[in-house]
Amino acid sequence: RSLDEVFNNANRFEDTLRAARVKLTYLRMSGNFVSEAFAYGFQVVEQLGETFPATPDNGIIVQEMLGTKQLVTGPLNESKLRNLPEMTDCTKMEAMTFLEEILICSYQSQSLYFPQIACRMVRISVQYGRAKTSC
Helix, strand or coil, rough: HHHHHHHHHCCCHHHHHHHHHHHHHHHHHHHHHHHHHHHHHHHHHHHHHHCCCCCCCCCHHHHHHHHHHHHCCCCCCHHHCCCCCCCCCCHHHHHHHHHHHHHHHHHHHCCCCCHHHHHHHHHHHHHHHECCCCC
16 A cells, blocks of 8 residues: 555656565565566566567567677677676666566566566666666
8 A cells, every 4th residue: 555655646757666666576576476577567667768579579589689799799898898887877777677677577487588688688787887787
């Protein structure tokens, strides 16, 4: 009930993010609500600027993985990856937090979203810097 109060009384989307993290974590950890956790998590990350296809597609997954491989083996080497600056974009830091929760859901349910989410987290980290949730 208190989460509903936060959602109902918030003036801005950003004011709901802490409660949204609690809700997503609860759904994920409950075990019986993994599909609901996925849907809710994707809804939140979309509002944070990260979109995913409605259903995972093998072609898109391969494309994401090859693009990410090229990104981290091309101009960046291991040393440069370790020395990325700290992430300062608050929206991307929030997105990374929610992506981490969805990544755990996808691992638990052996979803095809797992590689897409992991690759997206790597790409965000390379573009915006390291976060504590960076893969």
